[in-house]
Amino acid sequence: MKFSSQTKQKIAFMLLGIASTIVIVPVIVIFTILIQKGLPAINWQFLTAMPRMGMRAGGIFPAIMGTLYLVSGTIVVALPLGVLAAIYLVEYARRNFLTRMIEVAIVNLAGVPSVVYGLFGMGLFVIYLKMGVSIVAGALTLAIMILPVIITSAKEALQSVPRSFREASLALGVSKWQTIRYVVLPNALPGILTGTILGISRAAGETAPILFTVAAFYLPRLPKSIFDQCMALPYHLYVLSTQVPNVSPKIQYGTALVLVGMVFLLNLVAVIVRSHIRSRKQW
Amino acid sequence: MVDKIVVENLSIDYGGVRVLKDMSLSVKEHEILGVIGPANSGKTSFLRALNRLNDLDISSRLSGSIRLNGKDINREMDAEEVRKKVAMVFALPIPLPMSIFDNIAYGPRRHGVKKKKKLEEIVEQSLKAAFLWEEVKDRLSSSGMKLSGGQQQRLCIARTLAVEPEVILYDEPCSGLDPISTAKVEDAMRELKNRYTQILVTNNVKQAARVGDRVAFFLMGELVEIGEAGQLFTAPKDKRTEDYLTGRFG
Amino acid sequence: MRRFKEFLIEKIILLNGFACILFVILIFFFLAKDGLTLFKTVSPWHFLFGTLWNPLAEPPQVGILPLFLGSLIVTLGATVISVPLGMACAIFIGEIAPRWIRELLKAGVELLAAIPSIVIGFIGMTMLGPIVKNLFHLPTGLTALTGSLALAFMAIPTIVSIMEDAISSVPRSYKEGSLALGATHWQTIHRVIIPAASSGIVAAVMLGIGRVIGETMAVMMLTGNASVLPKTILEPVRTMTATIAAEMGETVRGSEHYFALFALGLVLFVITFFINLAADAALHQKQK
Numbered sequence: 001m002k003f004s005s006q007t008k009q010k011i012a013f014m015l016l017g018i019a020s021t022i023v024i025v026p027v028i029v030i031f032t033i034l035i036q037k038g039l040p041a042i043n044w045q046f047l048t049a050m051p052r053m054g055m056r057a058g059g060i061f062p063a064i065m066g067t068l069y070l071v072s073g074t075i076v077v078a079l080p081l082g083v084l085a086a087i088y089l090v091e092y093a094r095r096n097f098l099t100r101m102i103e104v105a106i107v108n109l110a111g112v113p114s115v116v117y118g119l120f121g122m123g124l125f126v127i128y129l130k131m132g133v134s135i136v137a138g139a140l141t142l143a144i145m146i147l148p149v150i151i152t153s154a155k156e157a158l159q160s161v162p163r164s165f166r167e168a169s170l171a172l173g174v175s176k177w178q179t180i181r182y183v184v185l186p187n188a189l190p191g192i193l194t195g196t197i198l199g200i201s202r203a204a205g206e207t208a209p210i211l212f213t214v215a216a217f218y219l220p221r222l223p224k225s226i227f228d229q230c231m232a233l234p235y236h237l238y239v240l241s242t243q244v245p246n247v248s249p250k251i252q253y254g255t256a257l258v259l260v261g262m263v264f265l266l267n268l269v270a271v272i273v274r275s276h277i278r279s280r281k282q283w
Numbered sequence: 284m285v286d287k288i289v290v291e292n293l294s295i296d297y298g299g300v301r302v303l304k305d306m307s308l309s310v311k312e313h314e315i316l317g318v319i320g321p322a323n324s325g326k327t328s329f330l331r332a333l334n335r336l337n338d339l340d341i342s343s344r345l346s347g348s349i350r351l352n353g354k355d356i357n358r359e360m361d362a363e364e365v366r367k368k369v370a371m372v373f374a375l376p377i378p379l380p381m382s383i384f385d386n387i388a389y390g391p392r393r394h395g396v397k398k399k400k401k402l403e404e405i406v407e408q409s410l411k412a413a414f415l416w417e418e419v420k421d422r423l424s425s426s427g428m429k430l431s432g433g434q435q436q437r438l439c440i441a442r443t444l445a446v447e448p449e450v451i452l453y454d455e456p457c458s459g460l461d462p463i464s465t466a467k468v469e470d471a472m473r474e475l476k477n478r479y480t481q482i483l484v485t486n487n488v489k490q491a492a493r494v495g496d497r498v499a500f501f502l503m504g505e506l507v508e509i510g511e512a513g514q515l516f517t518a519p520k521d522k523r524t525e526d527y528l529t530g531r532f533g
Numbered sequence: 534m535r536r537f538k539e540f541l542i543e544k545i546i547l548l549n550g551f552a553c554i555l556f557v558i559l560i561f562f563f564l565a566k567d568g569l570t571l572f573k574t575v576s577p578w579h580f581l582f583g584t585l586w587n588p589l590a591e592p593p594q595v596g597i598l599p600l601f602l603g604s605l606i607v608t609l610g611a612t613v614i615s616v617p618l619g620m621a622c623a624i625f626i627g628e629i630a631p632r633w634i635r636e637l638l639k640a641g642v643e644l645l646a647a648i649p650s651i652v653i654g655f656i657g658m659t660m661l662g663p664i665v666k667n668l669f670h671l672p673t674g675l676t677a678l679t680g681s682l683a684l685a686f687m688a689i690p691t692i693v694s695i696m697e698d699a700i701s702s703v704p705r706s707y708k709e710g711s712l713a714l715g716a717t718h719w720q721t722i723h724r725v726i727i728p729a730a731s732s733g734i735v736a737a738v739m740l741g742i743g744r745v746i747g748e749t750m751a752v753m754m755l756t757g758n759a760s761v762l763p764k765t766i767l768e769p770v771r772t773m774t775a776t777i778a779a780e781m782g783e784t785v786r787g788s789e790h791y792f793a794l795f796a797l798g799l800v801l802f803v804i805t806f807f808i809n810l811a812a813d814a815a816l817h818q819k820q821k
Contacts, residue, residue, distance in 0.1 A: 173366040
């Protein structure tokens with residue numbers, strides 16, 4: 001009897017181990033392929049030159065810059081909005097129906113399909129607010145999309161600041177907002193940053209929301225203003241792999257690697273910031 | 284001596300549980316009032332009501348009145364004004380995660396003191412008054428969290444003094460400290476007597492006897508007895524006080 | 534003055550808090566505004582249950598049933614693959630794996646989560662497609678199965694991280710109580726820990742499904758985009774998301790096709806809305 005339950009356990013654990021391997025192996029394979037096939041394409045010229053010959057040659061500079069513009073615009077909008085919303089939920093909101101509604105709204109924003117964000121961004125920003133297909137419209141769309149990521153991580157960061165700090169400050173007759181501004185926020189900042197960077201990396205990799213709001217198929221120059229269209233890395237990869245015939249795999253993989261590299265660099269920074277806070281935290 | 288704080292018919296509920304029952308007492312200017320009693324007797328709730336920190340708990344309900352210098356703190360003053368005048372030192376020292384200097388300067392800065400010279404002056408005076416200056420004067424820029432427990436508690440006292448309160452509340456300020464640190468904190472309290480009104484909540488009956496001018500005994504949310512320290516400890520009027528002091532319960 | 538400033542800041546913060554509700558309403562409103570216009574000319578019945586999607590025909594055919602079934606078949610496939618794998622991985626990470634393997638697996642899953650969907654689509658097209666094609670001797674490798682496989686891996690990070698949270702939040706005393714009674718570790722896991730974490734597990738599955746239904750780019754690149762009623766998982770299909778992404782660029786604003794795509798977006802929004810609501814309810818049940 002005892003023997004059989006031990007054996008069962010061995011078999012079960014082995015199966016779980018195999019399943020975990022199945023999950024992890026494709027990750028390794030994807031990265032190996034990307035690096036193996038993409039790395040030879042990457043050189044200074046590839047990163048800094050305009051595309052040529054119908055994007056079959058040359059570099060991906062405008063796509064890289066376009067993504068950087070978009071991401072900066074996204075963060076300028078999403079960071080204050082998200083952090084203030086988190087402050088409201090953690091510091092001011094009471095447990096009532098309205099607060100619950102806000103939480104449900106956040107959960108739902110997180111679950112809205114990215115292509116639906118694209119439709120919404122087109123309907124509201126591009127057409128209704130007459131921004132046209134532009135960097136502003138794209139950045140605003142992406143900002144609303146990553147809002148839940150920023151709010152959730154900012155909430156966690158604010159909640160991790162001990163209640164006693166707030167009481168110590170309030171007990172000195174300091175007002176609530178000043179307590180938040182001078183005690184809570186500085187201590188929550190690294191956590192907020194981590195979440196923000198994760199949000200950015202999500203925004204940098206998304207394609208569907210920018211399809212109808214900002215992305216240009218081919219625009220061999222940099223945008224002149226925020227009301228211009230621009231190219232973007234993820235969309236560029238889509239174009240190269242499905243819309244333009246006879247693009248050499250080298251350029252496709254090179255573009256994919258640059259995109260993944262950018263996203264991972266951001267994630268890496270987030271991980272480093274996070275572990276740095278943990279090691280430095282005094283409370 | 285004049286009455287600094289007058290509490291009348293004060294009752295407090297937390298989420299429907301009554302923790303303080305119909306309490307009336309007054310605190311005289313420049314005295315140290317010791318408050319003793321077993322756990323859950325309402326001492327801390329009483330203290331938190333005095334500087335309106337109980338406002339932070341939305342489930343708390345308060346009735347009756349608390350007057351500071353004759354003004355009702357819940358109806359005629361706003362919370363920040365009350366907390367500035369009635370400061371609180373917590374059971375566990377809570378230095379803010381910043382330097383010693385910034386800890387002390389935190390309150391004055393938020394209340395509008397900008398000049399560096401003035402801030403330096405406030406920091407020095409506050410640290411001196413809390414008997415901490417000599418120990419930290421060479422490392423004001425190091426973190427307040429690196430100090431020992433006793434030093435941290437005196438730092439918190441100094442931070443409290445820096446906002447120039449009129450009343451200082453202590454919530455078992457020595458519960459986590461060793462005897463030597465405790466003695467230093469008690470010294471600081473005696474030294475502050477001529478300038479401040481102080482209320483000391485403590486589990487340590489002997490401490491109340493050492494520093495209190497008058498002592499109040501709380502039991503299950505009620506004020507059982509209040510009187511001169513000498514009288515209360517040697518000849519308590521109420522049987523329950525006597526039982527508590529002789530260690531029959533608590 | 535200071536009091537006024539404080540008051541103003543509190544109001545601004547309050548406004549930001551409500552912004553999220555506003556955005557959900559705005560999304561719904563802007564989808565409904567154009568989406569519902571469709572029903573002036575097309576009956577909701579024909580839209581929802583019409584079996585022909587050919588918006589460029591004359592008159593346009595905008596029955597979304599093939600697209601809905603396309604999404605359904607891809608989602609079902611992905612769920613069948615990702616739920617057992619994700620659950621096994623979460624249990625392995627949370628209960629069994631030694632520390633270094635656990636960290637390695639977690640890092641791997643996080644890496645997987647961070648790969649943009651367009652990259653998954655690209656790799657799937659170049660690597661996975663040919664494998665599926667040769668394995669089943671198909672005319673094309675871009676099928677519902679290919680999409681399901683790729684989507685399963687995109688859903689796994691969501692499933693693993695939420696399930697692992699649920700598993701690790703089971704009180705230690707449950708586990709110790711069971712082990713103390715002489716149960717093996719495995720018996721403890723499947724008789725005590727999994728039942729105790731069940732509502733979190735349900736939430737993980739739902740959020741995983743929500744992720745799959747809403748996924749766009751990878752699906753568009755991998756499923757072959759044939760808007761016909763799917764019969765087997767080895768045929769090309771076309772999902773609702775891919776239809777919007779592929780066709781919106783080519784429509785005339787204000788045409789029936791245009792309104793139909795918005796109506797499709799509305800259907801997607803409503804579906805994911807309820808899935809997320811259900812997942813959230815499951816998570817909240819756990820907290821009580």
